[in-house]
Amino acid sequence: MTLLYTYDPVLFSRWLTSLTLGFHIIFATIGVGVPLYIGLAEWIGIRKNDFHYILLARRWSRGYVITVAVGVVTGTAIGLQLSLLWPSFMQVAGQSIALPLFMETFAFFFEAIFLGIYLYTWDRFKNRKTHLLLLIPVVIGSGASAIFITIVNSFMNYPVGFTYENNMITDVNPIQAMMSPAVPTKISHVLTTAYLTCGLVLAAIAAFAYARGQRETYHRKALKFTMICSFVFMIATVIIGDLSGKYLAVYQPEKLAATEWHFETSTHAPLILGGVLQEDNTVKYGLEIPYGLSILAFSNPSAEVVGLDQFPEEHWAPLWVHYIFDMKMGLVAMMVLITLLFMIELIRKKGNIYRGWLLALVVAAAPIAMLTIEHGWIFSEVGRQPWVVRGIMTTTEGATRSEHVDTMLLMFFLLYTVLAISSIRVLTRMFKRNKVADELALYEK
Structure with a gap:
């Protein structure tokens, strides 16, 4: 055929x-x-x-x-x-x-x-x-x-x-x-996420070897060293991610509005997590956080956030970018949890960073980090559409x-x-x- x-x-x-x-x-x-x-x-x-x-x-x-x-x-x-x-x-x-x-x-x-x-x-x-x-x-x-x-x-x-x-x-x-x-937020985000991802990849290699029975001091030191570095870069990534959202609110409001399914300009704007977009632009099954988008955009629950109603529909980014962003943030949450659990176990007097379940989580963190990088670039490029050079x-x-x-x-x-x-x-x-x-x-x- x-x-x-x-x-x-x-x-x-x-x-x-x-x-x-x-x-x-x-x-x-x-x-x-x-x-x-x-x-x-x-x-x-x-x-x-x-x-x-x-x-x-x-x-x-x-x-x-x-x-x-x-x-x-x-x-x-x-x-x-x-x-x-x-x-x-x-x-x-x-x-x-x-x-x-x-x-x-x-x-x-x-x-x-x-x-x-x-x-x-x-x-x-x-x-x-x-x-x-x-x-x-x-x-x-x-x-x-x-x-x-x-x-x-x-x-x-x-x-x-x-x-x-x-x-x-x-x-x-x-x-x-x-x-x-x-430039400031993009460069900072690219560098910190690269350092975070590589830290988790190298940590996963050490954790996998240790879980397979290679119990040399070499692997223990590698795991501890790379996970501590990853935790530091995770904190930096979260902070810069918040600044990136604030950049979008000021300079690319149409991208933020498409990402968050914010159709009408309003104050006290809610943040929508998940959900399914209907043909009439209503959202079903989503978790709505009151004032969340206003806080994310301007650190002010009463701030006005520009909606898609201020832009011609032919200039809207594909609205499925919301799903990409939600998946990306879900992956970030997993990495935060894994690095935080590792640090808690490391700090505890009786904590054991070589437990089987924790080693398995560290190994899983590597593909999660790489998927986050992929999702991040998809979000960055799709969110700019229909422009290759915005406005030009x-x-x-x-x-x-x-x-x-x-x-x-x-x-x-x-x-x-x-x-x-x-x-x-x-x-x-x-x-x-x-x-x-x-x-x-x-x-x-």
């Missing part, structure tokens, strides 16, 4: 870009977060003369190289697809926000150069601190790479730094274009009209499948062949 469909280049361009971003964000998050943990572990190891932490840094850096390699491929694919699938957007971006795009590439090369030096100079220096210093540019470069690309995304959400008249961009100020009001260019206007985007979608899907399987197999074999117990035994000799 032949499968028939209507070819829509805009739809296939969106699917392909979503597929690439969804796959790339996994490796990009690891690329931003893991260098910080490598550096902290090596610093603790040097400071305490503790080989367990040195070995943590060494083993994490081996796995990190694999994720960087895959991230390079997917990052290159994003650059290729931006030019091929979104030519009109790239024309606007080239006029206004090209500077951080260039600086992101420079930051990556800066990171890659020092990462190579760092990896090939283990045990080459009498003073271990010299080797640690080589990692600082890697941490800075990976963070800067995330910052610059987030600046571009911030511009897409709230463009500034130019004059827009008669469908033309003039008087461009490249520096001012990088100063979108969305719609997604339809920015997309290509070329043929064969569907073929590209299939090819890249196969590529990402191969990359995923290959990276998992390489990482698994790498750590199976280099067991912790064997490396500890070599050190003791």
Whole structure:
């Protein structure tokens, strides 16, 4: 039976870009977060003369190289697809926000150069601190790479730094274009969630190994160290998440209104959790928290929150973004609970952080964290619709009209499948062949 469909280049361009971003964000998050943990572990190891932490840094850096390699491929694919699938957007971006795009590439090369030096100079220096210093540019470069690309995304959400008249961009100020009001909260959120996610992923590896019977001190220290860091970044993430909601209320009220199904501008606005939206825009089965949206938006229960009635319906984001946001917040609640339970058990005099149920929760926290990252980016991009550059260019206007985007979608899907399987197999074999117990035994000799 032949499968028939209507070819829509805009739809296939969106699917392909979503597929690439969804796959790339996994490796990009690891690329931003893991260098910080490598550096902290090596610093603790040097400071305490503790080989367990040195070995943590060494083993994490081996796995990190694999994720960087895959991230390079997917990052290159994003650059290729931006030019091929979104030519009109790239024309606007080239006029206004090209500077951080260039600086992101420079930051990556800066990171890659020092990462190579760092990896090939283990045990080459009498003073271990010299080797640690080589990692600082890697941490800075990976963070800067995330910052610059987030600046571009911030511009897409709230463009500034130019004059827009008669469908033309003039008087461009490249520096001012990088100063979108969305920048502070978006950059802070991207960095803290990357550090949180990587902490939970590394903690899950240690918890899984311990639960499987590998009871070395190495795994106990890894679990405790990564979960304490995760708890700190969880607190930061919650605070910045609240500030992000307040940013939306002021600068992107239509996105907040669509997310919370707030159809009429009003004071004392309630917050709706869950629910099912009806055809007449009423909500069934939802939990309504009185004054909740006003408090979330302005920290004032009587504050007025702009509703969707202030915007043309064709400029509304898809209202199913509410479900994405609720799922995201549900996942965040799970991570808060897991990290909080771990810290309670750690602080209690009789607490046991190595209990089976707690180890299982820590292992579960890793996929939960990754799903939260995916949901967060879906919410960010879908919530901006129908704009690719808010108020300037719609997604339809920015997309290509070329043929064969569907073929590209299939090819890249196969590529990402191969990359995923290959990276998992390489990482698994790498750590199976280099067991912790064997490396500890070599050190003791």
